[in-house]
Amino acid sequence: MRSRQGRRRLALAAACLASVAAGTACTAPAAPQPADTARPADAVPTDIPEELMAPPATSLTGQGDAEPGEGGARATKWGPLSAADQDLIRKVRLATLWEMTIAQEAIQRGDSARVREISREISAQHHDLDEKARDLAQKLDVRLPVRPTEDQQRWMADISGRSGRDYDVTYVKWLRLAHGQIFGLIGQVRGSTQNTLVRTFAETCNAAVLNHQRLLESTGLAGPEAFPDPPEV
Secondary structure: OOOHHHHHHHHHHHHHHHHHHHOOOOOOOOOOOOOOOOOOOOOOOOOOOHHHEOOOOOOOOOOOOOOOOHHHOEOOOOOOEOHHHHHHHHHHHHHHHHHHHHHHHHHHHOOOHHHHHHHHHHHHHHHHHHHHHHHHHHHHOOOOEOOOOHHHHHHHHHHHOOOHHHHHHHHHHHHHHHHHHHHHHHHHHHHHOOOHHHHHHHHHHHHHHHHHHHHHHOOOOOOHHHOOOOOOO
16 A cells, blocks of 8 residues: 555656646645735834824914924924924834734733733833823824824734734734834934933833843744845945
8 A cells, every 4th residue: 555655746746747748847836825914014104194193182282383493393392393303202102002002912812921921011111102102292292193004903913813823923023123113213313302302202212112122032033034124235
């Protein structure tokens, strides 16, 4: 009686002969590929769509909208507030909307004890960042987003739709990518802002994001698929 492996080889040989007779190439069957419901994209969008933003208010500070000055900055009692300053506040808030939520889920659903452990710290720090961003927005009269972008929602669905080790690997991949992409904006604002509140906020963000990167990499799950292409020099 032929073995199962032998029968497979005979079947493949027969298929190859048929392919040759038909004038087509003979190749082994392709291995099934895992479904991927998400795609790499900018975790920090260039422009935040209006539909993601909170409704306009007459004024969050009671002072009314100040006229922007040179370079788009407007005066505050803590120093000029530039467009980049406001962008950082909005995008940190945008990041917490999905990263804090998915980290809270991973506390319960993470397959490894390490993923569940780091998710507690990531969730807590994002909660703190979110409070700081909302407090800053109130003081500086900055409108904030109220829900994640489509790409961020897609990443959440991609993570939530998996289980076991695949859940952990996908979770680490998307969070690591998102944290890496906001570093550039944080550094730009930290080096350019003249607003004392924003400068302190940028320092806090930088420390938190770097810590989260280290935590995610400490899981041992940040393999080649978790690294984006290096920037062009």
